[in-house]
Amino acid sequence: xxxxxxxxxxxxxxxxxxxxxxxxxxxxxxxxxxxxxxxxxxxxxxxxxxxxxxxxxxxxxxxxxxxxxxxxxxxxxxxxxxxxxxxxxxxxxxxxxxxxxxxxxxxxxxxxxxxxxxxxxxxxxxxxxxxxxxxxxxxxxxxxxxxxxxxxxxxxxxxxxxxxxx
Numbered sequence: 499x500x501x502x503x504x505x506x507x508x509x510x511x512x513x514x515x516x517x518x519x520x521x522x523x524x525x526x527x528x529x530x531x532x533x534x535x536x537x538x539x540x541x542x543x544x545x546x547x548x549x550x551x552x553x554x555x556x557x558x559x560x561x562x563x564x565x566x567x568x569x570x571x572x573x574x575x576x577x578x579x580x581x582x583x584x585x586x587x588x589x590x591x592x593x594x595x596x597x598x599x600x601x602x603x604x605x606x607x608x609x610x611x612x613x614x615x616x617x618x619x620x621x622x623x624x625x626x627x628x629x630x631x632x633x634x635x636x637x638x639x640x641x642x643x644x645x646x647x648x649x650x651x652x653x654x655x656x657x658x659x660x661x662x663x664x
Contacts, residue, residue, distance in 0.1 A: 507602050511592050515585040516609020516645060523578040524617075527555040530574060549624035552617040556633070559640045579648050582606065586652025603653020607645040614641030 528551050558574040586603025593602050618633045618641075 507589070507593050507598075507605050509605065509608060512589050512602075512605035512607075513609040513612070515589045516606035516611070516649070517613060518609070519581040519585040519606060519645075520610050520613040520617075523581050524551070524555050526577050527551055527558055527574060547624060549621040549628070552621045553625060553628060555617070556614070556636050556640050559644055560636060579644070582610070582645055582648035583652035583655065585610075585645075586649030587656045588652075589649070590653040590656040599653035599657035600650040601653070603656070604646040604650035606649035606652075607642055610645040610649075611641040 531551060531554065555578075558571045559578050561571045561575045585606040589606055590599045590602045614637050618630075618637045621628050622630045622633065
């Protein structure tokens, strides 16, 4: 029973799925930057260091800055949120828990939050223009709220598919 709680969620799988979603998402952001797919303004132009790419990664989750939707990053936003949905789906599939599927899917926060915090701490120490107060609210949204919501959606999707027999 080590690594599980009473509802049958394997916390190791949850942490691994959240970690995989975070790292794959960061890879998407770095690769799109290297291929020149970022917008031509702001931090997107300067993203040369890992810390700057982590800021871009966090920003791509939340594409509304200064009350304006950043159309250029919506593709990355969709990919990053789809990775969270897929992680929640996979955790629920492996846990084979159709009853608490939203709760099981949302457990991907275990891996995603840890990497978001590590990335934020790294960014604060390596990017001179960033302070911890600037990253606090985005870290909570990106590291906790989004994985719970979209991972839970992935778990719910698995439950719906299980009920429909597909």
